[in-house]
Amino acid sequence: MDAGSRTPQPRPGTIGDSPPRPDATAKVLGTFPYASDLTAEGMLCGATLRSPHPRALIKRVDVAPALALPGVRAVLTHQDVPGRKHYGLIVRDCPVLAVDQVRYQGEPVAVVAADDAGTARRAAGAIVVEYEVLPPVTDPRGALFDPDSPRVHPGGNLVRHQPIRRGRPDDPAVRAQAAVHITREYQVGMQDQAFLGPEAGLAYPLPDGGVHLHVATQWLHADREQVAPCLGLPEEKVHVTLAGVGGAFGGREDLSVQIHAAMLALRTGRPVRMVYDRRESFFGHVHRHPAVLRYTHGARGDGRLVYVIAEILLDGGAYASTTEAVVGNASSLGAGPYEVEHVAIDAYGAYTNNPPCGAMRGFGAVQACFAYEAQMDALAAALGIHPLDLRARNAVKQGSTIATGQVIDSPAPLAAMFGELRAMPLPPEHDPAALPPGGYGNTTHGEGVRRGVGYGVGIKNICYSEGFDDYSTARVRLAVEHGEPVAAVRTAAAEVGQGLVTVQGQIARTELGVEQVSVEPADTRAGSSGSSSASRQSYMTGGAVKAACEAVRDQVFELARERGIAVPRDAALLGGKLVSARGEPLADLAAVLGGRVVEQTREYRHRPTGPLDRLTGQGGSHVQFAFAVHRAVVDVDVELGLIKVVRLDVVQDVGRILNRLALEGQIQGGTAQGLGLAVLEEIVTDGGKVRNPSFTDYLIPTILDMPPLGMRILQHPDPASPYGLRGAGEPPTLSSTPAIAAAVRAATGLALTRVPIRPEHIALPGERPGNPPPESASPQSASPENAAPPGPAPLSQEANTDA
């Protein structure tokens, strides 16, 4: 039920309203300054020389030919790094510039500053590097478990192994409770964030020997924390200001141009700008971890889960980035939003010589969700139960315990969400206006086209987990200017397109009763606001702004009381007045302030979390859980393998809608990104080399690929969060992928255990290694016996009807 319609009409611009983004006009007109648009007087342009080899020793570097070019001002290698040679978000393993070896194709080896971008690029090309090419480590399983595998790092190839143990999944007596056992192996390709604004930043040298970076990033303070030691500077000499961000999706959490541009600026004494082009961008940020997931599910005849056993291999590539935390998510959420008593999950993050992988929207939960949802469909098919019924019989609710032993202590309204989804209308079987698979290609008149419907459900943790203190800081000022109350909000939170600036203003208007709010630029002179990731900024920075506003309000009330005005405890600020709870004016704000500016800074913390036990994975590691449910309808040309997603419907619970327009945008975008992973998006590597670093060959969904999206938004508030909100950016990315994959399976009758699904997986099943065996087309009609076709290793499926 859309509870939003029951709430009273909000005051314009406050929580619950959908005011336009403050940056909307500039972005639509093309005048918004993105990081790549920045310029400075006397600016130099930077360029990066990158390794063409995934794994090689560097025998010799000669920068003299580059320095000899007119207009070249500096050429730097690892020997010129003033401080620490390595950085990293969690593990400090990533060299600023390659030291004697390279571990992935595209690893930076040297940087150049020159008078113009063309000269810088040519100078980078003129640097002579002699490599001794080594065979790359590209298979994560081999990297982890083959004792003869070369080591990508001296400490070995394991970044993290996280087991989750609950109940007795190995006990034959437990297994015997299951009427059906399904074992399958799944693969998830390497998705890219594909943000449109490439990596860019401008570094100014400061007179005190420090540096000021203007950069498109997700987390200003984490940048500073990593940049300063590498420059050999104390943190207070490194300033970071957020430049215009053209999308992030996790891909800007790791550093790109930051240290390089700063080093060049410090060396040359001039401002230096670095901007990647599209191709370099594909090598310039981490991607989503590709994964191999082997799952065994056992369920009773009534569909109730008995046990889940899973092995999840996540390929972290050459450097750790956030692999550790991604493993934590994949393992702790690996059983999905389902109650199951007996669980054994082992998630591994591996070092290889593939492109480094790290944060991307969904962060480990996406990969697991694709696999466990496919398993739920396979169980449903084997038991002849409707896939949504099977999920409903197992779905978590408030009070449920997940695989880590953590109890979900806030609403988990999956039952209501399933009901909403069922009630949403399906599209007509034949819509003459709709394009067939193949679009305008005129590839079919409908022959060979089959329709399929599929479902996906996801569970995502909101905010940072496993004991991390990802607090946020906000400063709020209130003054009366020209007779009108004006609020100013200042944080270091990164607006990456998600609309946080809008929500910050809405919170200030709500709490302080003002209309005029300015949200000041984000920089490190403010306290940390943490990362714009983990769907956490409305929760955390929203919480900090709310807390700072409350502190401002309290101070105003205190001032009023000092002036002898009786202010009840439930008073409020509204339209430049102190008012009672019933809205009766008590005093004029201007009179109370008497020209003073009230300013308060607050740090906001979510409730503490704990670690996952290293051996059992038990622990209250998560702050909050969020859920989304998708239904996908697809048409598939089974002869050509072409897929048209006809319609998507989504139900998501967000606790409380702060801004419906922005929220709908997030759900649209998250759904589209999930669609991309389902049928389009993959960075293809061959021997560690990227084969498609362009938008010609790396395909993202366009408006023609994205179908109409039906949306129901539920509001079951979380008592622990500001306004009861639940983080919203990531959950739809989880569930849309498995829903689409399930729909394609239903249309084709193929098992399709890999995303993205490519045409050849449908049109030429079994002709390629790793292709799945055929499967019954109709989940509803499949009997357990039918669900056990003989299939080639490593895919197998057992059905046991004896129990």
Add this chain to the structure above:
Amino acid sequence: MRDLAETLRRWHTAGEPYALATVTEVTGSAPCRTGPALAVDRAGAAAGTVSAGCVDAEVYELCREALRTGRPSRRRFAPDPDEPFAPWLPCGGAIEVAIRRVDPAADPLPPGAARDGRERPRLLIFGAVQFADALAAAGRFLGYRVTVCDARAVFATPERVPDADEVVVQWPDRYLAGTQVDGRSAICVLTHDAKFDVPALLAALRSPAGDVGALGSRRTCADRARRLREAGLEPERIARLRAPIGLDLGASTPEQVALSICAEIVAVARGGSGRPLRDVDGPLHRRQPSGAQEMSCR
């Protein structure tokens, strides 16, 4: 950039060496054709483009290099996983470019002038009338080699039609008998005097020229058609004649008339309807109809 050949002719006449990049091979989606593409003179000025941008900077440098050293080079631009940061065409296409220094002293003909094999299509204007020069200029602008032909030596002078590539004093039918026209050629008869234009049109409509038009009022046109019939011209040949020449633009000045005529020439060459795009369906940029003329101006 619009007319590389023109720049090359100028540079060649000036006599200074320059470098020329010629696209020798195109595969896949690369947005270019084979032929001379980009030239760089000693001062560093560039004319033309190879691929509308993506590898131009690189080819420019190679031209500078060739100009400096005199050594020709050949360079292939194609996606290569082993060289992921080399200049490339992001569209995924591949091209090969040959770069050489051209020394006009040793090489009397500018590149592409005769050897190129892609001669500009011809526009033949019969009648050095008042607005022949505006039409000549418009034809040049569209990439035509423009010839103005008139039997009257007083009128057929380069001074009267400075924009023509050549001015010929000759009876049009005799001139047509001795010159080459092909399917890409357009012939405009502007004399609107039966004495001149009936013989000219008899020759023009029997030639392989792709487009033949004639100026004249509706009465003149009806009268002319009768004369052509009486002269024994087959009805299907008469039907080819576009008269009165031009599209209905309400043109009045010489430049406007030239535009009206050229608009019709383009429509004939490209198979356009001549109607406002607003009123027609279908793609705006249609593919080349087979046999129709190339309108490119590189």
